[in-house]
Every structure is written in C-alpha cells, then in structure tokens.
Amino acid sequence: xxxxxxxxxxxxxxxxxxxxxxxxxxxxxxxxxxxxxxxxxxxxxxxxxxxxxxxxxxxxxxxxxxxxxxxxxxxxxxxxxxxxxxxxxxxxxxxxxxxxxxxxxxxxxxxxxxxxxxxxxxxxxxxxxxxxxxxxxxxxxxxxxxxxxxxxxxxxxxxxxxxxxxxxxxxxxxxxxxxxxxxxxxxxxxxxxxxxxxxxxxxxxxxxxxxxxxxxxxxxxxxxxxxxxxxxxxxxxxxxxxxxxxxxxxxxxxxxxxxxxxxxxxxxxxx
Numbered sequence: 182x183x184x185x186x187x188x189x190x191x192x193x194x195x196x197x198x199x200x201x202x203x204x205x206x207x208x209x210x211x212x213x214x215x216x217x218x219x220x221x222x223x224x225x226x227x228x229x230x231x232x233x234x235x236x237x238x239x240x241x242x243x244x245x246x247x248x249x250x251x252x253x254x255x256x257x258x259x260x261x262x263x264x265x266x267x268x269x270x271x272x273x274x275x276x277x278x279x280x281x282x283x284x285x286x287x288x289x290x291x292x293x294x295x296x297x298x299x300x301x302x303x304x305x306x307x308x309x310x311x312x313x314x315x316x317x318x319x320x321x322x323x324x325x326x327x328x329x330x331x332x333x334x335x336x337x338x339x340x341x342x343x344x345x346x347x348x349x350x351x352x353x354x355x356x357x358x359x360x361x362x363x364x365x366x367x368x369x370x371x372x373x374x375x376x377x378x379x380x381x382x383x384x385x386x387x388x389x390x391x392x393x394x395x396x397x398x399x400x401x402x403x404x405x406x407x408x409x410x411x412x413x414x415x416x417x418x419x420x421x422x423x424x425x426x427x428x429x430x431x432x433x434x435x436x437x438x439x440x441x442x443x444x445x446x447x448x449x450x451x452x
Contacts, residue, residue, distance in 0.1 A: 188211065188212045188213065188259045188260060189212065189213045189214075189215070189252075189255040189256055189257050189258050189259050189260070190207050190212045190213070190214055190215070190258075190259065190260035190261065190262060190412065191214075191215045191216070191217070191248065191251050191252070191255075191258060191260075191261050191262070191299065192204045192207070192214065192215070192216050192217070192261075192262040192264060193216075193217045193236070193238060193262065193263055193264050193265040193291070193292075193295050194217065194218070194238075194264040194265030194266060195214075195216025195217060195218060195224065195228070195231065195233075195262075195264070196216065196218035196219075196220065196221075196223070196224035196227070196228075197364070197365045197366070198362075198364035198365050198366040198401050199264055199314060199359065199362065199364060199366070199401040199404045199405065200216070200262070200264040200265070201216075201224075201227065201228060201401070202400070202401035202402050202404065202405035203262055203264065203401075203404070203405040203408050203409075204216045204228060204231050204262075205228055205231075205405070206402070206405040206406065206408075206409055207262075207405075207408075207409060207412070208228075208230050208231060210409055210413075212260070213232075213255040213256065214230075214231050214232065214255070215231065215232040215233070215234060215251030215252075215254060215255050216228070216231045216232070216233055216234070216251075217233075217234050217235075217236035217238070217247050217251070217265070218233060218234075218235070218236065219235065219236070219237050220235075221233035221234060221235045232251055232254045232255055234246075234247045234248075234250045234251045235247065236248075238265045238287060238290075238291030238292075238294060238295060239283075239286045239287055239290070239291060241294060244291075244294040244295055244298050245294075245298050247298075248295065248298035248299050249298070252299075252302055257302065257305075257306065258299060258302040258303055258306060258309070259303075259306050259308070259309050259310070260303075260309060260310045260311070260312070260412045261295070261296075261299050261303060261309075261310070261311045261312070262312045262314070262408055262412075263291075263292045263295050263296065263311070263312070263313045263314060264314045265287060265288075265291050265292070265295075266287060266288045266291070266314070266332075266366070267283070267284060267287045267288065267366075267370075268284075268326065268329045268366065268370035268371070269281075269283075269284050269326070269328055269329060269370065269371045270325055270326055270370060270371060270372045270388060270391075271325060271328075271378065271384075272325055272327075272378060272379070272380050272384065273327045273328075274379065275378055275379065275380075276328060280328075280371070281328045284328045284329060284332055285328070285331075285332055288329070288332035288333065288335075288336070289332045289335045289336065289339075292313060292336060292339070293339070296311070296339075296343070300347075300352075303352050304347075304350050304351075304352055306351070306352075307350070307351035307352075308351050309351060309352045309353070310352070310353050310354075310355070310411065310412045310413075310417060311343070311347075311352060311353070311354045311355070312355050312357050312408045312411045312412060313336055313339070313340045313354065313355070313356050313357065314336075314357045314359070314404070314408075315333045315336040315337055315340065315356050315357065315358050316329075316330070316333040316358060316359060316360075317358050317359065317360045317422060317424070317426060317427065317430045318330040318333050318334075319333035319334040319335075319336065319337045319358065320334070320337065320358070320430055320431075320434050321430045321433070321434065321442070321446055322334070322446070323387075323391070323446075323450065324383075324387050324446065324447070324450050324452045325380070325384050325387050325388070325452075326391075336356065337356060337358075340354055340355070340356035340419070340420075341356070341419065344419055353417050354419070355411040355417045355418060355419060355420070355421060356419065356420045356421070357404065357407055357408055357411065357421050357423060358420060358421065358422045358423060358427070359404045359423045359424055360398075360422070360423065360424030360425065360426035360427055360430065361394045361395055361398035361424055361425070361426060362395075362398050362399060362400070362401055362403070362404060362423075362424060363395055363396065363397075363398040363399065363400055363401075364400070364401045372388055372392075383451075383452045384452075386450070386451040386452065387450045387451060387452050389451075390449065390450050390451055391450070398424065398425070399424060399425065403423060403424065404423050404424075407421050407423045433445060
C-alpha cells in the first residue's frame, strides 16, 4: 500500500457499529476516509472528519452515485470496506419472503453493488485492498437466523471467488468474520418479525442465548483493528476470524464431522 498520507478508503455502513469504528480508526491512522450512510447528516454529527455520502445499498443508482461522489472528494480509491448489513430473526418456515429478500438485498446485493461500482477504480490503483465483512455465522449458521447466516455464507464464497479473479491485478481481497460483537446493529435486529412461532420455546431459548451473548461480547473496535490490519499489512490474509468464538468455530469447521458441529450449535443455542 501507499504511504498513509495518500491512502483513500470508502467504508459502507459507516454511521454506526463496526462501520463507524472502522471509519474512525482508519481516519486516525492516516487514511482519507469516505463513508456511506442513509442518514449522512446525522452521521456527520458523530464523525465530522469523514467525507459522507447518502447511499442506500439496496438501490443501484444510489450505490453508483454513493461510490463516485466520495471518490471525487477524497481523490481516488485505494481501499474499500464493505460493511453495510442488517439482521432478522425467525424460522425458515415463518419468516415472510419480503423480509428474506430485504436481508439479501442489503447484505448480499448491497455488497455486490458496491464492489461493482468500486472495482474499476481499485484496479486502476493497482495496489489496493478490499475488506468484506462477513460473519462466523456464514460457517456456523445460527438457528432461527438462517437468512442472515445464508447472506454471510454467500459473502464467503464471493470473497474467495473475487480473490482469485483479482489475483495479479494488485488488488487483494480479505473476508472479515466477526463472531459475537456488541454494537447498535444488535438493537436493530428484528427479533419481533415472527411473534407467534410454531417453534415456541425452542425459538425463545435461542433468542435468549443470542441476546445474552451479544450483551457480554466485545465492542466493534476489535473488528476495526482487524480491518485496519487487512488493509495495511504487506501480505493480507484471505480470511480473518474475529472475536472470542473465532477459534472454536474455525477448529470445528476444519476438524469435526458436520453432524458433530451441528450438534454443538444446537447445544449452544439450546434448540
């Protein structure tokens, strides 16, 4: 990467949680930082040192303009952090299809739109980095959060395929996989999407485990530091698992039979 005084980065979903912590840390580390938000005026009150763009990652034209305008303001693009995302809770059977589509439109297509808009500029830089924020749920899917987990599993495949497509272009791609992280994202997760579930106490117990785990989880700064490392280290890794549950999930996926891994997930979430 270039000297810190000349590096420019765009972070999506930068107004809160992991995105806000990342944008702030990158700015304090010498990056020229642009951030996207659906409410940039409010975001600017919290992080006035960031160049903000009004962007809805669910909309093609909004993303195109939301990437172009910040690039013009910060002078090119050397790095990209794809972070925008939402979460929903409910069984595969009961979650309405419109909610499942919304989950996919934000987490999967929102990332895809951003990449398509930014990659030409990143390839021109020829010494660029991309950090895609996935989740350990992509490798250890969460019961009653199948839609969220599936969107993150899709980002896992996307990051690996993109890594190979960009090999030799000077653009490196890393997947960032947070586990439980305590952020405002958790407050925005729609746990009331399915009030009268046929799965009754099992879903209620799972929700209780999720909420309790998130309350005691580390803050978003731990993920921001990992993203900074992925964007600045000489040889970035393809995958960075982050958080107290990172080692366990990585070990289980590598060494345990699927049946055993699924049993451990059921026990953890009390389903």
